[in-house]
Amino acid sequence: MMSDMLKQYGEVIGFHAMDSLLAIAERLRGKRIVHVNSTRAGGGVAEILSSMVPLSRELGLDVSWEVIEGDEPFFACTKTLHNSLQGMAGGLSEGQVASYTATNERNAEKLKESLEGADYVFIHDPQPAALLGMMPGRKGKWIWRCHIDVSAPNRSVWRFVKKQVEGYDASIFSLPDFAQPLSHPQFLITPSIDPLSEKNIPLSKAEVEKTYRELGVPRDKPVILQVSRFDRFKDPLGVIESYRIAREHADIRLVLAGGGAADDPESGEVLSAVREAAAGDPDISVLVLPPDAHRAINALQSGADVIVQKSTREGFGLTVSEGMWKRKPVIGGDVGGIRLQVINRFNGFRVRSPEGAAIRIRYLLTHRWKRERMGVNARQYVLENFLITGQLRNYLSLLVTLDGGEGEWERWI
Amino acid sequence: MNTTGANGPFRFMECSLLPVSTGFRAQTLRELRSAVPEIPESSLYYHFWGRMLRPHIAESEFNNDFASWADGGLGDTELAEALSAVNPVKCKDLGELRSILEDILEARLDQGDFLSWKKADREFYFIACKKFMFDTGKVTSSLEDFPVAVKTASRQSFFHHFLDGRRRSPEGKDDFSLWLEQFGEGTAEVRRLLGRVDSYLFSLGELKGQIVSILEKGLRKGGKK
Numbered sequence: 152m153m154s155d156m157l158k159q160y161g162e163v164i165g166f167h168a169m170d171s172l173l174a175i176a177e178r179l180r181g182k183r184i185v186h187v188n189s190t191r192a193g194g195g196v197a198e199i200l201s202s203m204v205p206l207s208r209e210l211g212l213d214v215s216w217e218v219i220e221g222d223e224p225f226f227a228c229t230k231t232l233h234n235s236l237q238g239m240a241g242g243l244s245e246g247q248v249a250s251y252t253a254t255n256e257r258n259a260e261k262l263k264e265s266l267e268g269a270d271y272v273f274i275h276d277p278q279p280a281a282l283l284g285m286m287p288g289r290k291g292k293w294i295w296r297c298h299i300d301v302s303a304p305n306r307s308v309w310r311f312v313k314k315q316v317e318g319y320d321a322s323i324f325s326l327p328d329f330a331q332p333l334s335h336p337q338f339l340i341t342p343s344i345d346p347l348s349e350k351n352i353p354l355s356k357a358e359v360e361k362t363y364r365e366l367g368v369p370r371d372k373p374v375i376l377q378v379s380r381f382d383r384f385k386d387p388l389g390v391i392e393s394y395r396i397a398r399e400h401a402d403i404r405l406v407l408a409g410g411g412a413a414d415d416p417e418s419g420e421v422l423s424a425v426r427e428a429a430a431g432d433p434d435i436s437v438l439v440l441p442p443d444a445h446r447a448i449n450a451l452q453s454g455a456d457v458i459v460q461k462s463t464r465e466g467f468g469l470t471v472s473e474g475m476w477k478r479k480p481v482i483g484g485d486v487g488g489i490r491l492q493v494i495n496r497f498n499g500f501r502v503r504s505p506e507g508a509a510i511r512i513r514y515l516l517t518h519r520w521k522r523e524r525m526g527v528n529a530r531q532y533v534l535e536n537f538l539i540t541g542q543l544r545n546y547l548s549l550l551v552t553l554d555g556g557e558g559e560w561e562r563w564i
Numbered sequence: 565m566n567t568t569g570a571n572g573p574f575r576f577m578e579c580s581l582l583p584v585s586t587g588f589r590a591q592t593l594r595e596l597r598s599a600v601p602e603i604p605e606s607s608l609y610y611h612f613w614g615r616m617l618r619p620h621i622a623e624s625e626f627n628n629d630f631a632s633w634a635d636g637g638l639g640d641t642e643l644a645e646a647l648s649a650v651n652p653v654k655c656k657d658l659g660e661l662r663s664i665l666e667d668i669l670e671a672r673l674d675q676g677d678f679l680s681w682k683k684a685d686r687e688f689y690f691i692a693c694k695k696f697m698f699d700t701g702k703v704t705s706s707l708e709d710f711p712v713a714v715k716t717a718s719r720q721s722f723f724h725h726f727l728d729g730r731r732r733s734p735e736g737k738d739d740f741s742l743w744l745e746q747f748g749e750g751t752a753e754v755r756r757l758l759g760r761v762d763s764y765l766f767s768l769g770e771l772k773g774q775i776v777s778i779l780e781k782g783l784r785k786g787g788k789k
Contacts, residue, residue, distance in 0.1 A: 171578055171718040174700060327689035330585035339583040339691065341619070491619055535719075535769065536619040548580035552694045560606035561695040 156209045156347075163346045164540050172540055175547045176210035178564065182270040183291075184214045184550070187262070189229065189278035191218050193410060193442040194380065195342060195469045196275050196298055202345035202539045203546075210543075217265060219258040219279045224250040229278045235308035236277065236299050237384060237464040242307045252281060259285035271550050280315040292320040292553050298342065298466045300487040302328040321553060325467045325488050338549055341491060342467045343542035344476060344533070349445035351476055354453050362450035368406055368436050373516055376406045376455035378448055378473070381422040381439075384464040385409075386484065389505045391428050391435065393461065396509035398434075401516050408438040408451055452477050457515050457522075461508050465489050472537045475499070475529035480522055482511045492537065498529035574710065574743045576702040578721040579728065581617050581695045583610060588690035593638060594680040596630070596688055597669040605658040607692040612652045612661070613731060614693050616768050617723055627764030628652070629688075630665065637684035643672045653736040697724060707747060711779035714740065715772075722772045727763055740775070754782030 153161065153169065161169035186204065188196050200216050207214040221229070228247035235241060243251070259266075259282050266272055266282065270291040274280055276298055283293050295316045301309065301324070309331065316322060316333065323338045324330045330337045344351055363370050375394055379385040387407050394405040407425060410418075422439065429435040440447055452458060458474035460483045467488030474481045475498060483489035485501035493499040500511040515522045555562060588603055590596035611629035626632045626648040635644035646668050655661040673680050700721060704713040714722070729739035741758045744751040757778045763771060 165718075167716045167718045167721075170700070171720060174578070174698065175580060178698075324585065327583075327585050327589075327691055328687075330587070332587055336694075337585040338694075339585060532619070535767075544580070545582060548582055548696070551580070551696060552582060555694075555696065560604065560609075560693065561697070564696045564698050 154209055156206070159347055160206070160540055164534070164538060168540065172544050172547075173210060175544060175551065176207075176212055178551055179547060180211055182213065182550075183268065184212060184271045184273070185217060185265055185269040186214070186273045186275065187217045187219065187266070187279045187282065188275035189219050189221065189226075195467070197442075198345075198348075198350075198469065199342055199539070199542070200275075202348055203543055206345075206539060206543060212547075215265065217262055219254070219262075219282075221254045221258075221278070222250075225254040232277045232308060232312065233299060234384075235305035236301045236312065238303045238305060240305065242305065243311060248311070255279065255281035256285060258282065263288075271553075273546070274319075277312050277315070280312065283318055284315065292550070293318075294549070294553075295319045295322040297322060297324050297329065300325075300329060300464045300466045301331060302326075302487070304331070321549065323549070326491060328487070329466070338545075340542060340545045340549070341488065341537060342469060343537045343539045344469055344472045345539040346476065350449045350473060352449070354446070354450055358446075359450045359454040362447050363454055366436070366438055366447065366451070368404065368438075368451075370454065372402045372404050372434075373456040374404050374406055374454065375457045375459060375512055376408065376451055376474075377459045377461065378408045378452065378470045379460065379462070380409050381418045381425060383421055384462055386461045386463050387421065387425045388428055389463070390459055390461050390508070391425070392505035393459070393508035393512065394435070396506060397512040400513055403434070403456075403512070403516070405435045406438065406451060406455070407435070408440055408448065410440045410442055410444070448473075449477075452479065455479060457482065457512050459508060459512070460484065460489065461502065461505075462486055462489065468492060471499075472533050475526075475537075476533045478523075478526035478530045480515060480525035480529055482508050482515070492532075494532070496525070498525050498532050571746055573703045573705040574713070574740075576700045576704075576713070576717055576721050577697055577724050578700050578718060579695055579697045579724045580720060581610075581614050581693050583614065583618065584692045584694055586690040586692045590688045590690075591684050592681055593634075593640070593643070593669065593673060596633075597666070597673060599690060600662060600665050600669065603690045604692045605662075606694070607690050608658045608661055608665070609695075610691050610693040613727055614691075614695075616727055616764075616771075617720065620767065625765075633684065633686075633688045637686045637688060638682065639685075640672070640679065640682075643668075643679075646672065653730045656734075707744075707751070707783045710740075711776055711783055714779055715776045719768050719772070722775075723768060726771070726775060730763065740779070751782070754778060757782065 186200055190197050204214050204216045228251050267286050267288045272293045273296050275296045321336045323340050325341050327339055377390045426437055429437050452474050458479045458481045460468045460471045462484040465487035471481050471483050471492045481493055481499040483493040483501055485503050493501050495501055502508045586603055586607055588599045590599055615629055631644045631647035634640045634647055650664055652661050704710055725739035730736050741755045744755050
């Protein structure tokens, strides 16, 4: 008997796909799985886990989610880690290394019982990566899940991270470009969105209109939207530049909507720069939304005419998949995971500059039927490739694979 | 393992395929040529078969990743055409497929020095894979029910029986055709049509649609075994 939640997923992905997921989950019944990351709200990892953990439990699996606690110096350190792994110059100071180690030690003490007894532990990103070395009595398999674009990392910082993750049983990257030389297998699994979450369920036209009204965004002209944290790698200033170029030919509005994540101390600085750049232009709306404003983001995406994600580095653009799920073609930066999500002229455009984004904005606004056709393709592409059910299937398959040991690359179970 | 029950009911199997980074990458034809002998067999499998299970669109012009990269990355259409002419199903194993690839790449390198150092726009990442297969427990014995059973099989199950089935069978036949053989002449036309389907130039969803359509039309008058 399928539960109501599983039936709802089945209606989206097909009941045959749901049966497959159940069949794989069956092989992991009785095992204890723990996910660990650094924030419960805000950012893609927290969003994925918010969906994946309940879905896993619904499949009959024993899954828990732990969040490490850190102070301001720790998150300043891990933000430097994040930026440096995405290629920014600089390195960690001795103080930052000390803060990183001490915070992991404190959390190791707190989580010891849960993690040492688990059959499988997923550690998300570098923040809690040092926990492995602090669990001498661990019995299960540990997997490091890297969500960051580490295709060209700052080498000294990568060496530090490598030291933390070398001992894991496996790691997961979103793309082959991100994989780094490590002594364990590196699996390639793309992140996903949840079609049943507040952010992605279908909304009525009335609700979309109401949300725009409440957020103070008039719907008198086409809306160009970027939803993302105020992070320099999301290039919000580049988006404003694109809008200014495109506006010479089209009467449009720009909405930059986002919020901070609890583990991102830099967002205030970037937000100030964005506000300064947007000052005096009544057609630009900069919206700072709370981390749980999922329905408002859904409405913004559903009502937008063109969705942009002009990142200059991107592990994987969840907002790209969200926009595509709402049948919108997406103009994305030609970087990282966006290369896998956006196929030029099929479901959007990949661009390398504000000028490139501007010309694609104009193109999509003036070619309505192509915009609609690409939107249909976009939805189907996400359905087949980037939904939470598929990602969970891959995670569970990975655990089954790890249990099989090194052996042959193909085997019957 | 007898996966289909060629002389009994059709048992639906399924696979899970996970891509794994190999660490090998190439930006020139010479680098590609040097890596091919070194990569694990599962990487050859991934770039010819496994690609069907990863995000891709139906409009792929070529039937394997090497050909797609030669065209799109290296801009060498002639090489892309030669690589896309490789029919992996005709190879007795992945070792033979590797040799054929090596010969094509070597022959192309022999044709000019420029080709050996020309840099591609994007790197070719060699990806290996881990695959496991399992019995779904779904069974069908009736020709009448067969099209619906195939239609409601998961994409991974369809991949296993149709695309991967052709690789596993010494005669290059998919599992559906092999199972239908037991019904004799009555299914000969369906089997002929299944055998003619070009499996590499469509998305998995489109391919499944084609196969189901052939089964629905051809088995309409089928009966219980």
